[in-house]
Every structure is written in C-alpha cells, then in structure tokens.
Amino acid sequence: TQLLEQSPQFLSIQEGENLTVYCNSSSVFSSLQWYRQEPGEGPVLLVTVVTGGEVKKLKRLTFQFGDARKDSSLHITAAQPGDTGLYLCADQAGTALIFGKGTTLSVSS
Amino acid sequence: ETGVTQTPRHLVMGMTNKKSLKCEQHLGHNAMYWYKQSAKKPLELMFVYNFKEQTENNSVPSRFSPECPNSSHLFLHLHTLQPEDSALYLCASSQEGITSGTTDTQYFGPGTRLTVL
Numbered sequence: 001t002q003l004l005e006q007s008p009q010f011l012s013i014q015e016g017e018n019l020t021v022y023c024n025s026s027s028v029f030s031s032l033q034w035y036r037q038e039p040g041e042g043p044v045l046l047v048t049v050v051t052g053g054e055v056k057k058l059k060r061l062t063f064q065f066g067d068a069r070k071d072s073s074l075h076i077t078a079a080q081p082g083d084t085g086l087y088l089c090a091d092q093a094g095t096a097l098i099f100g101k102g103t104t105l106s107v108s109s
Numbered sequence: 110e111t112g113v114t115q116t117p118r119h120l121v122m123g124m125t126n127k128k129s130l131k132c133e134q135h136l137g138h139n140a141m142y143w144y145k146q147s148a149k150k151p152l153e154l155m156f157v158y159n160f161k162e163q164t165e166n167n168s169v170p171s172r173f174s175p176e177c178p179n180s181s182h183l184f185l186h187l188h189t190l191q192p193e194d195s196a197l198y199l200c201a202s203s204q205e206g207i208t209s210g211t212t213d214t215q216y217f218g219p220g221t222r223l224t225v226l
Contacts (some may be wrong), residue, residue: 004151040219041217041219041220042113042199042201042216042217042218042220043152043199044198045214045215045216045218048214087115088152089165090152091192096154096157096167097152097154097215098151099151099152099153100151101150103151104153
C-alpha cells in the first residue's frame with residue numbers, strides 16, 4: 001500500500017515569509033496532485049504533475065517534482081493570510097486517489 | 110462556488126440513530142465519490158459511482174450505505190454508527206471517473222461534519 005508522508009505537519013509563519021512543504025511517497029507517483037483545503041471547505045486542486053523533474057508555477061506557488069517521481073515540494077513566496085489552509089498531496093492509484101495527511105499552514109498578518 | 114453542495118453541513122447523532130447525508134453536483138459530471146476525513150488519518154476514499162453504478166467500495170463497513178439515484182445526486186445513509194465514525198464526510202464529482210492511465214479532476218463539496226455520540 002502506497003504511503004504519502006508530508007512535512008512539516010504544522011507551519012505557522014508571518015506574512016511575507018517564504019516557505020516550503022514536502023511530500024514523499026513510498027513508491028513512484030503515477031500522477032501527483034496538490035490540493036489546498038481552507039477551513040470549512042473541501043480540497044481544491046492546485047496542480048497536477050506527471051513528469052519527473054517537472055516544475056510548475058502558479059502565481060507565488062512553485063511546485064517541483066523529483067526526478068525519480070517519488071517526492072515533491074511546494075514553495076510559497078511572500079506568503080499571505082489568504083494562503084492559510086491545509087495543503088494535501090495525492091496520487092492517482094488505479095481507481096482511487098491516495099492522500100497524505102497534509103501540512104496545516106497558518107499565515108498571520 | 111465549486112458546484113458541489115452537501116447537506117447538512119453539521120450533524121450530531123446517537124449511535125442508534127439513522128440519518129442520511131446528501132450531495133448534489135451541478136457540473137454535469139458522471140462520477141461521484143464519498144470520502145472520509147478524520148483528524149489523524151489521511152483523506153480516505155469510501156465509494157465511487159460511475160454513471161450511477163457503484164464501481165468502488167473501499168472496504169467500508171455496512172453501517173454506511175450509499176445510494177446514487179442519478180448522476181447529480183449521491184446519498185450516504187448512516188445507521189448504528191460508532192463514535193470513531195465521527196469525521197468530515199466529503200463528496201466529490203468528476204467528469205468521467207478515475208480510470209487507469211487517466212487523470213480526471215475531482216471537485217469537492219464543503220463536507221458534512223459528523224459527530225457520533
């Protein structure tokens with residue numbers, strides 16, 4: 001059974017700081033997805049990456065996929081309070097999405 | 110607005126009660142999902158429906174009973190639950206459903222926060 005480990009579990013920072021969160025898999029990703037879940041809402045897809053070494057940017061968010069397709073990072077530049085939420089990585093495994101436990105990010109102004 | 114709505118948003122029930130969770134999607138999708146999100150565990154897939162047919166039951170106890178009367182509606186019927194069933198229950202939908210070799214974006218509803226006393 002594939003396991004996704006996310007770190008850190010919790011992160012509390014000030015507005016304007018940079019941060020990186022990580023996702024590591026016990027096996028090669030089929031298709032890596034990153035989600036953000038805000039309090040009281042369901043997860044929302046941020047990005048999908050499938051190619052080893054791939055880098056995608058979404059405004060202040062930069063997603064990197066490891067060459068071996070077993071790890072990924074999400075870097076946020078100049079964090080804002082609106083970035084607060086639970087960041088989840090997931091892999092498509094057959095007919096199911098496998099999720100990590102997530103990183104809870106809190107950005108205070 | 111994600112196009113997926115869930116009711117109720119919060120539910121408190123005793124272990125002997127029977128209740129139902131409702132999910133409705135307004136996106137014209139053909140696949141719908143139930144997930145369970147507990148405080149200390151990753152988000153877990155429970156059931157998958159493609160074109161109203163159940164295609165996945167992820168070893169879910171029989172006290173959870175799904176129903177999909179049409180492609181837009183999904184229910185989760187609950188009976189004789191246990192306190193450990195307390196969690197956030199999320200519904201999601203996607204255009205075609207997850208099949209091997211494809212990536213089909215799932216859109217999640219806001220969830221129902223369930224507390225079993």
